[in-house]
Amino acid sequence: VVKLFGPLTRNYYIRAVLHAALAVPAGFLLSTILGTVCLGIASGIYLLAAVKGEEWRPIEQKPRERPQVGGTIKQPPSNPPPRPPPDARKKQPEVGG
Numbered sequence: 001v002v003k004l005f006g007p008l009t010r011n012y013y014i015r016a017v018l019h020a021a022l023a024v025p026a027g028f029l030l031s032t033i034l035g036t037v038c039l040g041i042a043s044g045i046y047l048l049a050a051v052k053g054e055e056w057r058p059i060e061q062k063p064r065e066r067p068q069v070g071g072t073i074k075q076p077p078s079n080p081p082p083r084p085p086p087d088a089r090k091k092q093p094e095v096g097g
Contacts, residue, residue, distance in 0.1 A: 012050035
């Protein structure tokens, strides 16, 4: 919703005024005093953040960069891979019938 309405909801001054306006009607009933206090505190926090120059920005995913195959290999191996001895490489006779 914040991203949809753009600068209207991204601005913390507008949020502070909105929270303060919502706190006024809630303050008339004793059962909603705690909610009024919470909205007042939130309004103060948003006002303080707006004065300090903060602004909400959505987190957007960056496209992944695929690593290049040649770029990940620093130096090719200098020794050949280990191999079993020649007699172990012979095909084993099948057991059973």
